[in-house]
Amino acid sequence: xxxxxxxxxxxxxxxxxxxxxxxxxxxxxxxxxxxxxxxxxxxxxxxxxxxxxxxxxxxxxxxxxxxxxxxxxxxxxxxxxxxxxxxxxxxxxxxxxxxxxxxxxxxxxxxxxxx
Amino acid sequence: xxxxxxxxxxxxxxxxxxxxxxxxxxxxxxxxxxxxxxxxxxxxxxxxxxxxxxxxxxxxxxxxxxxxxxxxxxxxxxxxxxxxxxxxxxxxxxxxxxxxxxxxxx
Numbered sequence: 001x002x003x004x005x006x007x008x009x010x011x012x013x014x015x016x017x018x019x020x021x022x023x024x025x026x027x028x029x030x031x032x033x034x035x036x037x038x039x040x041x042x043x044x045x046x047x048x049x050x051x052x053x054x055x056x057x058x059x060x061x062x063x064x065x066x067x068x069x070x071x072x073x074x075x076x077x078x079x080x081x082x083x084x085x086x087x088x089x090x091x092x093x094x095x096x097x098x099x100x101x102x103x104x105x106x107x108x109x110x111x112x113x114x115x
Numbered sequence: 116x117x118x119x120x121x122x123x124x125x126x127x128x129x130x131x132x133x134x135x136x137x138x139x140x141x142x143x144x145x146x147x148x149x150x151x152x153x154x155x156x157x158x159x160x161x162x163x164x165x166x167x168x169x170x171x172x173x174x175x176x177x178x179x180x181x182x183x184x185x186x187x188x189x190x191x192x193x194x195x196x197x198x199x200x201x202x203x204x205x206x207x208x209x210x211x212x213x214x215x216x217x218x219x220x221x
Contacts, residue, residue, distance in 0.1 A: 009155075033209070042201070042213035090158060104148070104209065106158035 003027070006091050006107035013114050019078040021110050023091030030095065032074035033104070034058075034066065037088040049074055081114045088112075118142045121202050121212035128219050134189040136215045138202030141183065149176050149187050150201040152214070158201070161187075192219045 007022035025032065031050050035043040035058075045058030047066040055066050063085060067075040074093075078085055091107040119140045128134050138147070149161040162169050162176040164185075169176050173192075178185040189196055197219050202212040 035211075040213060043203075043209075043211040045208065092158075104203075105160065106150070108155070108157035 004091055004093055004105050004107040006089075006110050008110050009108060011110055011112045013078075013081050013112065015082060015114055017078075017081045017114075019081050019112070019114075021076040021078075021089055021091075021112070023074045023076070023093075023107055024072055025074075025093040025105070026072065027093060027095070027105065028071065029093040029105075030071070031093060032068065033092040033094075034064075034074065034076045035090045035092065036060070036085075037090055037109075043090065046076065081112075083114050086112060086114045117212070118210040119202055119204055119212040121200075121215050123215060124213070125216045126218070128192050128217070130193060130219055130221050132192050132219075134192050134196075134217065134219075136187045136200050136202075136217070138185045138187070138212055139183060140185075140202075140204045140210070142204065142210060144204040146205050147178050147185050148203040148205070149185075150203060152199040152201060154198075161200075189217075194219045194221050 004025045013019050033048045034046045037043050044060050046060055046064050047055055047058050049055045049068040052068055052071050065077045089110045092104040094104040122137045146163050146165045148163050150158050151161050152158045164178050173190045175188040199214040199216050201214045204210050
């Protein structure tokens, strides 16, 4: 069974803290993505990675960084959390079969609140 | 500018009703996806299609490539269908609609 696992469902952090959101997939997928989801704005791409140690900025990378040291794990890092980063964060993975190929599989989401 | 537009944004239906959610897109695509998100956040993929029509149980998805339009139909709706339904297209990247929030009342 396909699985994308995010390390936390709910997280509360203080302003200025460094925050790590972890995502692990067990499907040997090349592509992994981090999105944030906000009411009225839908899903917006923060960063994606198409291979180990490779990363590309998405639409809203400011205030975030990522790490992909192993194929199965893609980490999103908030260097200094701010209240405007309070959001639902979703991780996804997909298999490369062409231009952004096939289905994406999503994690359960992490609802982050920065206070 | 939204590459993917969904309608309606919110929908309330009585149990048993036939439901249609629409999606229009403006970019060239290789595939269109219908996703379902339940309260709590997790997203599951319902359909991926690039032409014609697909059916899974009470769910039917159609796409018209020429008109750049897709519809998701739910027959004999049930309260457990209550969720946010998101249309997404893949071309050079994923583009997502803002979702349709469906509530089915018993």
